[in-house]
Structures are given as C-alpha cells and as structure tokens.
Amino acid sequence: MKPGFAKMIKVGLLLCLPVYAVISCRSTYPTTNHSFAVDAGKADIAHGERLVMSSCGGCHYVASTGRLMGRKMDDMPKIAGKVYSANLTASKKYSPVPRYSDAELAYLLRTGIKRDGHFVPYMLRPNMSDKDIRDILAYLRAGKGHAAPTDTVAGHTKLNFLGKWSLHVIGKPQPYRQSIPHPQTEVELGRYLVDNIGCFHCHSKKAISLNYLYPEKTKGYLAGGAKFKKPGGGKIRGANITLDYETGIGAYSKADFRRAVQHAKAPGNRSLRPPMEAFQLTDAEADAIFAYLNTIPRVHHKVKRS
Ligand code: HEC
Ligand code: HEC
Structure with missing residues (x-):
C-alpha cells in the first residue's frame, strides 16, 4: 500500500470516529418484555451471597466497609471518563436494585441492557442460569450482611465521546436466552x-x-x-x-x-x-x-x- 493512501485511511478513520461515537452514544436498546418468574421460596440465599461476592464483588464490593456500596472503577480498560459501579445494597434511595424488577435484572445480567435501555458492557452473563439469577436476586433483596441498606453513592459515571464509544469495543449487547438450566455434571x-x-x-x-x-x-x-x-x-x-x-x-x-x-x-x-x-x-x-x-x-x- 502507498504511504499516502495509508495516511488517507488514518485521517478518514479519525474523522469517522466522532461520527460513529455520536451514533453509538445515542443508541438505546429495546428493554425486556420477557417474564422471569422467580420462585423466591426455592431461593438459596447463602448461595446467592457467595455468587454475588464472587461474580459481582470484584467491582461492587468495598472491603473497608464490608458493603456492596459501589466504587470508582480505576481499572476499567480504555475508558475515557469516570466510571463508578453502582450501590447494590438494599438502599431505597441510592441503589438501583429496588427499582429493578426481577425480569429487568435478569435482562441486565444476560444482555447488558439497563432498565432505561442503555448498554453497559461490564457484567455480561448471557449464560447465567435461572437458578443463579434467582439466588442473586434473593440475596440482594433480603438486604442483609454485605447488602444491608447503605445510603451512600460513590459517584456518578461520566463518559465523554471516546468513553461511550469504547463501551462498544469492550462488549456488545448479548441475545436474551430464556430459561437457562443449571449445569448437571x-x-x-x-x-x-x-x-x-x-x-x-x-x-x-x-x-x-x-x-x-x-x-x-x-x-x-x-x-x-x-x-x-x-x-x-x-x-x-x-x-x-x-x-x-x-x-x-x-x-x-x-x-x-x-x-x-x-x-x-x-x-x-x-x-x-x-x-x-x-x-x-x-x-x-x-x-x-x-x-x-x-x-x-x-x-x-x-x-x-x-
Ligand atoms: C467488571 C466490573 C463489574 C462486575 C463484575 C459487575 N458489575 Fe454491575 N456495574 C458495574 C459498573 C461499572 C456499573 C455502572 C455502570 C454505569 O454507571 O454506566 C454497574 C452497574 C450495575 C447495576 C446498575 C444498573 C443501572 O441501571 O444503573 C446493577 C443492578 C449491577 N451493576 C448489578 C451487578 C450484578 C448483580 C453483578 C454480578 C452478577 C455485577 N453487577 C457485576 C461493574 C460491574
Ligand atoms: C479480575 C481478574 C481475574 C479473575 C476474575 C480471575 N483471575 Fe486468576 N489470576 C489473575 C491474575 C492477574 C493472576 C496472576 C497473579 C500473580 O501473578 O500474582 C491470576 C492467577 C491465577 C492462578 C495462579 C497461576 C500461577 O501463577 O500459578 C490461578 C490458578 C488462577 N488465577 C485461577 C483462576 C480461576 C480458576 C478463576 C475463576 C474462578 C480466576 N483465576 C479468576 C486474574 C484473575
């Protein structure tokens, strides 16, 4: 390839990037119309706690307070702007969890699409079983231990164009699979x-x-x-x-x-x-x-x- 041509492509890409950023920032996705029937009576809260600590704690747990209160994400790769994980305790004021229905939370975990239709790429679990999601929900909703109501907010996510664009580099919305059985062997x-x-x-x-x-x-x-x-x-x-x-x-x-x-x-x-x-x-x-x-x-x- 001639050097001049390569340069043109580079400049072209640089010009396209903001346009692509604007397009991708604006996009929201359809929210869920699936039902997610959780039989809370069957839920295993202790299992839910272990799961939350292993699969969500890495980003949502603050060891110094022992609570799932959210924190600044310093280690998010290639993000331009500030990202804070959410408060996952039972705080009515500061946690999004009480506002989420079971179906919406299942949809968020499996697809990455929030209840407001925006996409976040941090916790894509398209293959998580119904049982695990039920146990996670039961633990978070019980609001005890690490999930006890904690009325604080670590900060608000603010992404610039590049940050918003890079969300789509980290991950894409995943298809919603309904009724996922738990593994047997x-x-x-x-x-x-x-x-x-x-x-x-x-x-x-x-x-x-x-x-x-x-x-x-x-x-x-x-x-x-x-x-x-x-x-x-x-x-x-x-x-x-x-x-x-x-x-x-x-x-x-x-x-x-x-x-x-x-x-x-x-x-x-x-x-x-x-x-x-x-x-x-x-x-x-x-x-x-x-x-x-x-x-x-x-x-x-x-x-x-x-
Ligand atoms: C790799 C880090 C990471 C992991 C692991 C993670 N999260 Fe998150 N989570 C985030 C970040 C960052 C946000 C905030 C996104 C934003 O502000 O745009 C968030 C936001 C949320 C929200 C709020 C969505 C909203 O509408 O504002 C919920 C609910 C949530 N996470 C639940 C979970 C659960 C449940 C798990 C475990 C199954 C989990 N997360 C695992 C990073 C993570
Ligand atoms: C958030 C990132 C992260 C996750 C999630 C993670 N690991 Fe690691 N793991 C690392 C890093 C980084 C190292 C290297 C640590 C070091 O060199 O001190 C490591 C080291 C290890 C080692 C030691 C290898 C050696 O050097 O002898 C094993 C085994 C391991 N991980 C298994 C697992 C398993 C199994 C899981 C899932 C249950 C897991 N890890 C989840 C980041 C992670």
Missing part, C-alpha cells in the same frame, strides 16, 4: 463457573474482545496474557491456567488448585496478587473447575510475570 459445572465467575475474562489473551456467548471461542482462551493495572503502578498479566506443564498450571495438584482459587495462594506459598481474588467457591466447585480444565487443550504460552 461436574465438568459442565466447571465450564459454567469459568464463564460466570469470569475466570476467562482475565485469563485469556485480552480483557476486551471476549466471546461472552461462547467463551471457549475467545482468543487465547485461558492461556493468559490479559493486562491489568496494578494498584500503585505497573502492569500485571492474567496467568496461563491451562494445564500445560511448562507455562501453565500442569504441575498443580487438586489441593494446589483449591488453595489458589479459594485463598489466592500458589504452590510454594506465593501470594497471588490482585486482581486475582480469593473466590468464595466450595471444594466441590473448585474441583469442578479443575476437572473442566483437564478437558481443554494444554496451551504452551509463556506469560511474563511482572
């Missing part, structure tokens, strides 16, 4: 947890360009490399968690794996650093993930440790 459960806890978000090639609907089709699935900001500066990368012996976790025993995911400790007592967390997973759940990892290809991919 150990390996299916492991695969489901890697998807819904979001392990693959951090442990694949990039934290953007994820395939939410079919996680296994994500580039560099679980072979590591995605970069994150470290608190205090510098970068840290998600590890290769395929069972490759040399570059992944092939040398882990089942017990090593439990310790890594439940206590954020690698073999040799090496502390795993944020954003890796000590997840609230039961032994059976940790084992299910390990069993699943045993079924996927061992990828030889060396990830630089920072």
Whole structure:
C-alpha cells in the first residue's frame, strides 16, 4: 500500500470516529418484555451471597466497609471518563436494585441492557442460569450482611465521546436466552463457573474482545496474557491456567488448585496478587473447575510475570 493512501485511511478513520461515537452514544436498546418468574421460596440465599461476592464483588464490593456500596472503577480498560459501579445494597434511595424488577435484572445480567435501555458492557452473563439469577436476586433483596441498606453513592459515571464509544469495543449487547438450566455434571459445572465467575475474562489473551456467548471461542482462551493495572503502578498479566506443564498450571495438584482459587495462594506459598481474588467457591466447585480444565487443550504460552 502507498504511504499516502495509508495516511488517507488514518485521517478518514479519525474523522469517522466522532461520527460513529455520536451514533453509538445515542443508541438505546429495546428493554425486556420477557417474564422471569422467580420462585423466591426455592431461593438459596447463602448461595446467592457467595455468587454475588464472587461474580459481582470484584467491582461492587468495598472491603473497608464490608458493603456492596459501589466504587470508582480505576481499572476499567480504555475508558475515557469516570466510571463508578453502582450501590447494590438494599438502599431505597441510592441503589438501583429496588427499582429493578426481577425480569429487568435478569435482562441486565444476560444482555447488558439497563432498565432505561442503555448498554453497559461490564457484567455480561448471557449464560447465567435461572437458578443463579434467582439466588442473586434473593440475596440482594433480603438486604442483609454485605447488602444491608447503605445510603451512600460513590459517584456518578461520566463518559465523554471516546468513553461511550469504547463501551462498544469492550462488549456488545448479548441475545436474551430464556430459561437457562443449571449445569448437571461436574465438568459442565466447571465450564459454567469459568464463564460466570469470569475466570476467562482475565485469563485469556485480552480483557476486551471476549466471546461472552461462547467463551471457549475467545482468543487465547485461558492461556493468559490479559493486562491489568496494578494498584500503585505497573502492569500485571492474567496467568496461563491451562494445564500445560511448562507455562501453565500442569504441575498443580487438586489441593494446589483449591488453595489458589479459594485463598489466592500458589504452590510454594506465593501470594497471588490482585486482581486475582480469593473466590468464595466450595471444594466441590473448585474441583469442578479443575476437572473442566483437564478437558481443554494444554496451551504452551509463556506469560511474563511482572
Ligand atoms: C467488571 C466490573 C463489574 C462486575 C463484575 C459487575 N458489575 Fe454491575 N456495574 C458495574 C459498573 C461499572 C456499573 C455502572 C455502570 C454505569 O454507571 O454506566 C454497574 C452497574 C450495575 C447495576 C446498575 C444498573 C443501572 O441501571 O444503573 C446493577 C443492578 C449491577 N451493576 C448489578 C451487578 C450484578 C448483580 C453483578 C454480578 C452478577 C455485577 N453487577 C457485576 C461493574 C460491574
Ligand atoms: C479480575 C481478574 C481475574 C479473575 C476474575 C480471575 N483471575 Fe486468576 N489470576 C489473575 C491474575 C492477574 C493472576 C496472576 C497473579 C500473580 O501473578 O500474582 C491470576 C492467577 C491465577 C492462578 C495462579 C497461576 C500461577 O501463577 O500459578 C490461578 C490458578 C488462577 N488465577 C485461577 C483462576 C480461576 C480458576 C478463576 C475463576 C474462578 C480466576 N483465576 C479468576 C486474574 C484473575
């Protein structure tokens, strides 16, 4: 390609970007007309709490207060502007949760579309089962413990053009699937947890360009490399968690794996650093993930440790 031509394309793209930004910022999406019938009597609130802490806590929980009160998102990639996660406690004044119907919340989690029709790409869980959504709702609505009413707001999200445009780079609205059954076998459960806890978000090639609907089709699935900001500066990368012996976790025993995911400790007592967390997973759940990892290809991919 002639250099002049390449330059023209670049300039063209730069000119198009704001136009595209305006178009994409304006767009709202249809809201839900699906019903989501939750049998609250059947809900497992304790399970809901573990799920919320593992799948939502990373962004909505503030450890210093012990509450799901929302915080400033410093680590959102490529966002231009300020982003604050919402208060998820039972606060009538400051939390959007009491204003959401069950169907609207199920729709938000599965598609990314808020009740006002705007799209947010942060918590796309298109494959989350009805049971899990029911348990999450039951826990949040009970308003106890970490979800006890907390009347504060961390801040209000303000995105500029580039920020709004970049939302659509991080993710796209996902199709709404109705009536999703909970996985039955150990390996299916492991695969489901890697998807819904979001392990693959951090442990694949990039934290953007994820395939939410079919996680296994994500580039560099679980072979590591995605970069994150470290608190205090510098970068840290998600590890290769395929069972490759040399570059992944092939040398882990089942017990090593439990310790890594439940206590954020690698073999040799090496502390795993944020954003890796000590997840609230039961032994059976940790084992299910390990069993699943045993079924996927061992990828030889060396990830630089920072
Ligand atoms: C990767 C970070 C992240 C994770 C994980 C996450 N959220 Fe959020 N959530 C956000 C951000 C950021 C916002 C605020 C978006 C905005 O202001 O545009 C938000 C907003 C919300 C809202 C308010 C929507 C509205 O209408 O204002 C609800 C409800 C919510 N999240 C529920 C959840 C639940 C339930 C989970 C767990 C299943 C979860 N989130 C997981 C980042 C996250
Ligand atoms: C928010 C991002 C994030 C999520 C979600 C996440 N991890 Fe991690 N994980 C990391 C990072 C970053 C590291 C590297 C930590 C370090 O080098 O100290 C890591 C390290 C690990 C390790 C240690 C590998 C080694 O170096 O020996 C294992 C095992 C692991 N994660 C498994 C999981 C599993 C399983 C899940 C889902 C239940 C998960 N992670 C979810 C970011 C994440």
